[in-house]
Amino acid sequence: MTNTLFTIYLFIVVTLVASAGMTLWERNAQPARRRFLGTCAAGYAVLATGCVIATTRTHIPGITGAVLSNLVMLCGYMVVLDAVAALDGRRHRGKSALLLGGMAALWAWGGAQWAVWTWLYAAAVPIALVCLATTWEAWRSPPLRTLRSRNVLIAVTGFHGVVYAARALVLPGIVARFGQGAIELSSTVTLYTGVLYSVVLPMVMLALVREEADAGLVRLATTDHLTELGNRRWFFSEGAELIAAAPGDLALLAFDIDHFKSINDRFGHATGDKVLKSFALILRDVVGPHALLARIGGEEFAIMLPGYDGQGARRVGQAVIDRFADSAVLCRSGVAVSATVSVGLAELGNTGRDVATLLGLADRALYAAKTLGRNRLEPALVALVQPAMAVA
Known part of the structure; x- marks a missing residue:
């Protein structure tokens, strides 16, 4: 791993850890969304752990480092998905477990023989699916429809999902045409996309909760508590x-x-x-x-x-x-x-x-x-x- 990629990974890890801490701190001020914020913080922490493993995967024997990094990061994305879905009372834990198990089975079946192919292409597919599912949940969630921050959440998760989908579906053709140099460029692009995700997503999640709380105060000030009509x-x-x-x-x-x-x-x-x-x-x-x-x-x-x-x-x-x-x-x-x-x-x-x-x-x-x-x-x-x- 080059110094540039290592630095980017380190920046992502520090950002995610700091975001997890700020999100946990915000829980005390937002009791109505305490569980949501706690789940988000757990997701950031799991993603940070996956990134730490990714920076050291070459020092771990065999494909163990790549497998652990991929599966742990995938878990982090799934936790974020679960947090957004839970805003409307939905859960994706069963589907997430199947997807995680399928990825683990793929690593066990062909990871040793096709480690590079699995890491570069196949591992991007479930991440793309989970990110796009998060986008869909944000789009369809009634509690989020009146919040302006929702559009930013849709944009950042959707863009992240599209980048990983392109890595899985488009990158193989680019590498075949332009050679191995496209792989390093793709890794850099993916990491910068990760920077965007790690910086913007926690900010958006906090903004959603605060915007919802502000809207709740406005409703209390303008709504009759008994009939729920306007006052x-x-x-x-x-x-x-x-x-x-x-x-x-x-x-x-x-x-x-x-x-x-x-x-x-x-x-x-x-x-x-x-x-x-x-x-x-x-x-x-x-x-x-x-x-x-x-x-x-x-x-x-x-x-x-x-x-x-x-x-x-x-x-x-x-x-x-x-x-x-x-x-x-x-x-x-x-x-x-x-x-x-x-x-x-x-x-x-x-x-x-x-x-x-x-x-x-x-x-x-x-x-x-x-x-x-x-x-x-x-x-x-x-x-x-x-x-x-x-x-x-």
Whole structure:
């Protein structure tokens, strides 16, 4: 092994060991991803061990050094794959064991006779497969889809896998055409790819965890913990952006569950919470994914419907009224508890283009609906010609 290759190997080993240490340190600050970070650190440590063996393989009798180096490094890549797959509750341990056993069997069968061929070409195949499987897991993992660092993870593991695939499939033809000098060049390219992998991958893994933690804090600050809908702050912020971008129709529906205080007083707050959760589920089911849904008060909810005129919003509101009236939850005593909801409708028009104005109009219409008997929807125009009354 030349001094240059040895230096590159040494750099990779030091980087991986340092990354393992930093990752273990980060575990204390990220309890939700403690197992993920621990698995990543183990993967880096195993890869570093494989690289150490690779630097000394020529001093180990026979093909033992090459076999150990290849299999240990392959294990390291498999541990990284398992860490990424586990983010979505999947495991590849059975497949990894088969692949590792197959590579070990290949070394045992032909390693002594074709040691160079096995080291240069065959040993690259399982590494390529594992790296590309890691890319696929990162691509398909729902927990990673909203994280920007995911794209870097896909790029670095995918590129690493492609390089090893090219080493197995393309390099033999290049060597046959250009001679043995291509082998040394290929080894250098592979090692520099390893440098990229050892430096970037640990950084990306830490970035994923921190980005996920930050996103979790944002969700806590903008989500109602009981119904998992947006909260009032989120509704006003997102609603302002939606109104500013609205090219045409937009409607807002305000909801207030009728006699909700009586439900709490009679059946208890646990039953009241069930009623709120049930109503939130109905809202989600009726309005679909393109509306803004929020719990803006105790039993008060609001949805903003881009692209809906008054008639379309009325149909949505009436569907919610009907579905909720037909639903019921069970209290602790087993009694089925049902409730109704009153709805106010406001449309985006000449009355103002801000959330507060639109919600104020919808609230006035909502209280008009309560005055007129509850379990109904009233538009803002009706509310404007009737005195608003605060009815519980």
